[in-house]
Amino acid sequence: MLARQRQDLILEEVRTRGAVKVSELVELLDVSDMTVRRDLDVLSDKGLLDKVHGGAAARQDRSVDEPGFEVKSMRALSEKESIARSAVTLVHPGMAVGVSAGTTTWTLAHLLRDVPALTIVTNSMRIADVFLGWQSQGQAPGRAPGQTVVLTGGIRTPSDALVGPVAVHALRSLHLDAVFLGVHGMDEAGGFTTPNLMESETNRALVDAARQLIVVADHTKWGVVGLSTIVGLEAAQVLVSDSGLPQAARDVLSSRVGRLILAENAA
Amino acid sequence: MLARQRQDLILEEVRTRGAVKVSELVELLDVSDMTVRRDLDVLSDKGLLDKVHGGAAARQDRSVDEPGFEVKSMRALSEKESIARSAVTLVHPGMAVGVSAGTTTWTLAHLLRDVPALTIVTNSMRIADVFLGWQSQGQAPGRAPGQTVVLTGGIRTPSDALVGPVAVHALRSLHLDAVFLGVHGMDEAGGFTTPNLMESETNRALVDAARQLIVVADHTKWGVVGLSTIVGLEAAQVLVSDSGLPQAARDVLSSRVGRLILAENAA
């Protein structure tokens, strides 16, 4: 039995059973405990499992990190952050702003926490959590005072948006200074789109409730057309994107949206 | 059984049930109480749960667990579970039920997951999470099919209820077969009460939306009067409490509520 085979077996055992004891492996592999320990050292160094007293356990990467455990799977991360930093400069204390569901808007939400006296209306539970959920380390101080968070109701889509008649109805009675809209695609012909029909309807209600529409979308969204159009390009008073946007897109967008802001990726 | 496995099990138990007693863990894990205490110390130091007298409770500040959802005492824990088990028998597949915010209703929500084709309306993000959030350990399977969860909107109170005009408005357009109401106090004169004015108003809207009002309240709630009355005792078609309720209370309640159900604490 080669060392490699042993280690593969150990890994399989750990992954199927969650954890194994050294003594069990000694019996299973018919080697000394020291050899087992050394194998565990190797696998642990590679980050394939966690050594614990008495044996080994499946790695738990779900550490005490930020709630954004999906952040790692997020694409165009640095672009999103640059865009969010640019977008937040459009917000002033005391405003009432809407924030749609989405990863870019979620990033933006973290920055909005520092703006005093805001009223935030959102249809995303994740975004509401940013303001209220208060997670790790009790660093609650330093939060800007006087903020109010209003959550629209509705049923929840897989992408964490609250949608449907309840959401639309709630939005009809609200009036906002500005709304930040995250989209799945933007296209010359298709306008701003999302793959979810219900979400599209709700976002339209969100847009209708605001005097000013600010779309946040990184350059990877250009040319993408989702199932349903939320609004046409002309509806956006402001579009915040990043410098990765091709020249052709810039030309089209400049003439169609009210104002085009390109955030520098540098940051 | 590895120490790590024990601790994982404890965490899972705490997160699904809200809290757990040392004595229960001793039996479940088949180790001494000292070992359980030491495990709780470790998990508590890591900030993964809160130690309380008699056991441990879920921490409020992780993303799944909302603020103000404190379990300070193990006391009425088993009562809450018994009550929830009794209450869930009143629900049949295909019904539309409302669920107010609260710890007892939260426990009930876990059981409601197993009832097929339910429509659940709630103003608690935490309860909505029970049905949809499920992020830990990916053990989603086993959920009953065909469920729809509707969240009312509103602003969030410290105790995790969504309240205010948005919530009330959303509820006015909905009609439910039954609503499960968790309360802070019940009293002969005061009726069913809560300390939060806004929450009281929202709960009243929830009650008005339903044909049948089912109040869930353990015996420690008897004689407690909060700031604001939600409804009088007569409004409850059903009250589910536990056998710890004193005789005097039973007499009063029997004559005032439609039907009094006392769950056995035995469990």
Next chain:
DNA sequence: ACGGAAACGATCAGATCCGATCAGAAACGG
């Protein structure tokens, strides 16, 4: 408010586990 019962934490002893070290065996290359 009081008293009994349960829960708690400090401490100790026994068992187990861990890792540094050394020696022997197998594999490898010239």
Next chain:
DNA sequence: CCGTTTCTGATCGGATCTGATCGTTTCCGT
């Protein structure tokens, strides 16, 4: 065929875990 490298097993002092004991604290019903 021999020296070197790598892997494995054995030993042993130290670290860690667990259960039991016991005095103290906290809780809860009366």
